[in-house]
Amino acid sequence: MSPTWVQLAYLVAALCFVLALKGLSTPRYARAGNLLGAAGMALAVVTAYVHGAVRNGLLIVLAVAAGVVVGIPAARSVKMTAIPQMVALFNGVGGAAAALVALTEFLAVPHGSVLFQLFTVLTVLIGSVSFSGSVVTFLKLQEIMTTRPVLLPAGQLLGVGAAAVSALLALSVVLTGSGVLLVLLALAGLALGVLFVLPVGGADVPIAISLLNAFTGLAVAASGYVLANTLLIVAGTLVGASGTILTRLMAQAMGRPLTNILFGAFKATTATAATDEQRTVRAGTVDDVAIMLGYAHSVLVVPGYGLAVAQGQHAARELAQVLEQRGVTVHYGIHPVAGRMPGHMNVLLAEADVPYEHLKELDDVNPGIGSVDVVLVVGANDVVNPGARDEPSSPIYGMPIFDVDRAKAVVFMKRSMRPGFAGVDNSLLYNPKTTMLFGDAKESLTKLLAAVKHV
Amino acid sequence: MIDLLTIFVLAVFVGFEVVSKVSTILHTPLMSGANAIHGVILVGAILITGRAEGALEVTLGLAAVFLATVNVVGGFVVTDRMLEMFKGHKAGKPVRSGANGHKEVGG
Numbered sequence: 001m002s003p004t005w006v007q008l009a010y011l012v013a014a015l016c017f018v019l020a021l022k023g024l025s026t027p028r029y030a031r032a033g034n035l036l037g038a039a040g041m042a043l044a045v046v047t048a049y050v051h052g053a054v055r056n057g058l059l060i061v062l063a064v065a066a067g068v069v070v071g072i073p074a075a076r077s078v079k080m081t082a083i084p085q086m087v088a089l090f091n092g093v094g095g096a097a098a099a100l101v102a103l104t105e106f107l108a109v110p111h112g113s114v115l116f117q118l119f120t121v122l123t124v125l126i127g128s129v130s131f132s133g134s135v136v137t138f139l140k141l142q143e144i145m146t147t148r149p150v151l152l153p154a155g156q157l158l159g160v161g162a163a164a165v166s167a168l169l170a171l172s173v174v175l176t177g178s179g180v181l182l183v184l185l186a187l188a189g190l191a192l193g194v195l196f197v198l199p200v201g202g203a204d205v206p207i208a209i210s211l212l213n214a215f216t217g218l219a220v221a222a223s224g225y226v227l228a229n230t231l232l233i234v235a236g237t238l239v240g241a242s243g244t245i246l247t248r249l250m251a252q253a254m255g256r257p258l259t260n261i262l263f264g265a266f267k268a269t270t271a272t273a274a275t276d277e278q279r280t281v282r283a284g285t286v287d288d289v290a291i292m293l294g295y296a297h298s299v300l301v302v303p304g305y306g307l308a309v310a311q312g313q314h315a316a317r318e319l320a321q322v323l324e325q326r327g328v329t330v331h332y333g334i335h336p337v338a339g340r341m342p343g344h345m346n347v348l349l350a351e352a353d354v355p356y357e358h359l360k361e362l363d364d365v366n367p368g369i370g371s372v373d374v375v376l377v378v379g380a381n382d383v384v385n386p387g388a389r390d391e392p393s394s395p396i397y398g399m400p401i402f403d404v405d406r407a408k409a410v411v412f413m414k415r416s417m418r419p420g421f422a423g424v425d426n427s428l429l430y431n432p433k434t435t436m437l438f439g440d441a442k443e444s445l446t447k448l449l450a451a452v453k454h455v
Numbered sequence: 456m457i458d459l460l461t462i463f464v465l466a467v468f469v470g471f472e473v474v475s476k477v478s479t480i481l482h483t484p485l486m487s488g489a490n491a492i493h494g495v496i497l498v499g500a501i502l503i504t505g506r507a508e509g510a511l512e513v514t515l516g517l518a519a520v521f522l523a524t525v526n527v528v529g530g531f532v533v534t535d536r537m538l539e540m541f542k543g544h545k546a547g548k549p550v551r552s553g554a555n556g557h558k559e560v561g562g
Contacts, residue, residue: 013495017492017495018469018473020488020492021470021473021474021485021488021489021492022473024477024481024484024485024488024489024534025473025474025476025477025481025485026477026481027478027480027481030481030484030538031535031538031539033488034484034488034491034531034534034535034538035535037488037491037492037531038491038531041491041492041494041495041497041527041531044495044498045497045498045501045527047498048497048498048501048502048505049501049505052501052502052505052506053501053504053505054505054506055504055505055506055507055508056504056505056507056513056516056517057505059504059513059517060501060504060505060517060520063504063517063518063520063521063524064497064520064521064524066521066524067520067521067522067523067524067525067527067528068524068528070521070525071524071525071526071527071528071529071532072528072529072532074525074529075528075529075530075532075533075536076532076536078533080536080537080540083483083487083533083536083537084483086529086533087483087486087487087490087530087533089529090490090491090494090525090526090529090530090533091490091493091526093522093523093525093526094490094493094494094496094522094523094526094530096519096522097494097496097497097500097519097520097522097523097526098493098496098499100500100515100516100518100519100522101496101499101500101503101516101519103515104503104504104507104512104515104516104519105503107509107511107512107515108503108506108507108508108509108512115456206483209486210482210486213486213489213490213493216490216493217489217492217493219496220493220495220496220499221463221466223496223499224459224499225459227499227502227503228459229498229499229502230459230462231495231498232495232496232498232499233459233462233463233466234462234466235492235493235495236493236495236496237462237463237466237467237470238466238469238470238473238489238492239470239489239490239492239493240467240470241466241467241468241469241470241471242470242471242473242474242485242489243486243489245470245471245474245475246474246477246482246485246486246489249474249477249482250482253479253482336479341482341483343479343480343481343482343483343484344483346480347480347537347540348540350540351540
């Protein structure tokens with residue numbers, strides 16, 4: 001048992017973490033919550049060092065320093081658009097750290113009780129899954145590998161096989177206490193993580209990250225049993241539980257059950273692309289679109305990842321203001337999963353000082369969308385794809401969308417005819433109401449801004 | 456052991472409770488903040504390295520310390536950066552709207 005002062009310090013840290021999570025759930029206290037969490041962490045780490053670093057003190061300081069030198073610049077320099085994959089990466093290294101902690105403890109104390117071995121096995125397995133799974137989500141979001149669901153031949157069988165092998169190895173480690181088998185288990189866990197995330201595609205990837213985040217929390221909690229450390233148990237469990245709830249909430253925002261998101265790709269066959277007759281696309285010029293916008297009564301802007309990539313939020317806001325001066329009503333339709341993370345568009349438009357009350361959600365927009373004169377889709381795609389509503393064979397079927405095809409006219413600003421992040425074709429592009437405006441979102445918006453002023 | 460189990464069960468309920476009502480806007484910052492908190496494995500990493508003797512154990516322990524530190528500092532910094540973007544729009548209260556916003560046009 002640790003001395004009382006250590007226990008008390010851990011208790012204070014645990015309280016900080018609870019309040020941090022609480023704060024992060026309300027906009028007003030979110031930032032304070034995060035800082036409180038960091039303070040609790042600092043207290044816990046200093047306590048652990050003063051009390052526990054009997055040996056290797058200098059080496060530990062150096063390792064922490066190295067971590068700081070790597071972590072802070074990475075977190076500071078990452079572009080806002082790339083934050084989800086950064087979170088995935090940080091989550092992955094956390095999982096790896098948990099697995100290493102349990103592995104090291106196991107090497108030091110090879111023949112503990114059965115319970116000790118059981119929790120060691122759990123930590124190593126969940127930590128490895130979380131690590132490799134997070135790395136794959138990182139590669140997907142960074143577009144180093146394809147963002148579409150990857151379906152290996154017999155992928156489902158492989159997944160079940162890897163799970164069975166993992167379970168078998170886990171059992172044998174508990175029974176034999178063999179270090180070699182524990183390393184093999186870690187490898188099986190790595191394979192399992194990859195197989196688990198590969199079939200998840202497109203806009204579902206952030207949900208997979210959230211789930212892996214909860215996994216890492218559980219791995220940390222399990223490591224708390226291995227080390228008989230209450231702080232690790234409390235903090236890990238908190239993250240595991242809140243992460244699970246959060247994952248469910250995110251899935252609900254997508255309008256789909258979690259199982260569908262994780263395993264849906266297995267069911268999605270190649271039934272699409274059947275109606276590939278000669279479909280035509282109508283491309284417009286900047287002046288055409290400027291006239292449409294300038295003489296409209298109401299305009300709805302639907303932003304997406306393309307706006308974030310092009311950093312076009314300021315241009316979008318200026319265009320909206322010019323239109324408003326002409327008496328046009330301008331609103332922004334914010335889809336819960338537009339961009340690459342929930343809330344991405346709110347952050348982006350807040351940065352450009354778009355008034356909060358101009359941001360409308362799905363339920364505010366869809367009922368009256370028939371009276372909107374022009375919908376300006378800026379770099380969004382999947383969130384306005386009518387296939388999600390009409391085609392049960394579509395991989396994104398069931399996701400709530402903006403029914404922009406029911407508005408009077410649509411202007412689709414897009415870099416190319418490439419399908420969106422989910423890799424699904426969009427019939428809206430071929431809708432007779434739709435005018436395409438090709439090009440970089442920011443450039444197009446800036447040109448539009450100039451053109452509208454002269455209409 | 457039963458003490459630890461008690462702690463576990465209570466922590467599950469606290470975890471469920473604190474995030475049960477959270478707006479969509481905060482999903483990602485919350486995920487990222489929780490991500491930083493599980494970096495508390497750094498405590499475990501320091502404890503095991505602090506008593507490790509063999510070269511292999513020390514190496515593995517130090518690797519864990521390094522990775523956990525990246526998780527902690529990266530997690531908190533990235534969350535703070537995300538939340539920084541919300542400044543001035545906290546609790547749904549718009550700061551810049553109406554007349555002030557319109558004057559800037561055309562600049």
